Amino acid sequence: MLYAGFMSTAPPPLPRPEDAVGQSELELLQLDTGPVVDEPCLRADAARNRARLLEAAERLVAEHGAAGVTMEAVAAAACVGKGTVFRRFGDRTGLLAALLDHSERKFQAALLSGPPPLGPGAPPVERLRAFGCAMLRRSIDELDLQLAAEPSADRRHTFAPRRFLRGHLALLLRQAVPEGDSELLSHTLMAYLDVALLHHLTEQCGMPAERLREGWLDLVARVTRTEPPAA
Amino acid sequence: MLYAGFMSTAPPPLPRPEDAVGQSELELLQLDTGPVVDEPCLRADAARNRARLLEAAERLVAEHGAAGVTMEAVAAAACVGKGTVFRRFGDRTGLLAALLDHSERKFQAALLSGPPPLGPGAPPVERLRAFGCAMLRRSIDELDLQLAAEPSADRRHTFAPRRFLRGHLALLLRQAVPEGDSELLSHTLMAYLDVALLHHLTEQCGMPAERLREGWLDLVARVTRTEPPAA
DNA sequence: AAGAAAACTGGACCGCGGTCCGTTTGGGAT
């Protein structure tokens, strides 16, 4: 089984929404190549409708914000039946995730094969620092969409992109903190970068991004028991 | 204004759901006395209905789990109109929170005036350790209810009980880590105790509670830059 | 005791996420 499914029940004739930004199970090996690559020959009409839907969704986001993206509205705007939207994207968060797919893919690529310190080549602690700063930047950029794309509480942690990022953190932590429980620590670090938390701190508390950045560097220093970089 | 409201719009004649497990704004001063104390004279029929509703909800939880607690079902089981449920509890999470209110209140009392190390009297680092262990125990006990009672992503961090607990952590951290950003660090520590995360780790990953406990002790040690207690 | 204001009630109503299933269509096989 190549994909981790997003849906609770996946009846055979519904092979699974292809575009649910699935990740290969290889993600833990850092060989994840992303979802679309293996999207195996979508039927012509299906591909057409998929494009229509994404375009319509994008327009709706631009016009009414992420909250305005109702499944019905997207379907109507794309001149497509509601069932089609669900068949293609599984559920609302799947659709939103597909909208964020491009950015996600770029980010993953930067981690796996981009220039250091984000990509390989730099010492792990430095990569940890860079990771957080990049995540902060990206999340704050796309706050509303990211927030709306957050899956329900019980699926949040099995959500493929998140699993990938957390796995990456765990990898770096294994190198930087060999004596620690890198699984648990990776969850802790991920939580600092949680979209809902960022939203709360920036929008509701008015906290400046710079403070969040410093907080991250400090947290990494404490967790790895190193000294923070010179300010 | 004594209470932090839970609802987006609170028309004057709807004074606000009293039982939304509201917390006084004094919470940051550690003087929070909880919601029911000041519940100012509920009308006789309203009190009767409130009791009926809570009892019905409790029964439904016992019978069908937290997922079975639909607002309509509770209303029907209590022989009460749907509108009444919403007037009283604001929304679904308000109702669930009311169910957890007793436990919550007990926990807060233990923090404010219970015996050390959970209550005052022990050194801050020890209190931090005890706090996490107690939270872990409680959250794992009531996992399904706590999970269902989790508010939507954009309200999670303004949710009163959580604010109180986080404030408490921040207080301890200010003492234990005077040079750090105790606000941000408190968010980090709270995140480790997040119900959804705990659910994922215990139920979905099968992680034993003991490991979570050790993870907490280790995290506290790193964050406070102290040595973990002897195992 | 009576009347008026305030608080409460309940169920009709709405919108949205998600499912179902009868119908249509694309595209490989013959």
Add this chain to the structure above:
DNA sequence: ATCCCAAACGGACCGCGGTCCAGTTTTCTT
């Protein structure tokens, strides 16, 4: 060109959370 069926379609349908408001009940005032 024809046939065939898996794949895709689409919209009726469902359940639930949440709102609204006309009508009822309680409590306060005099």
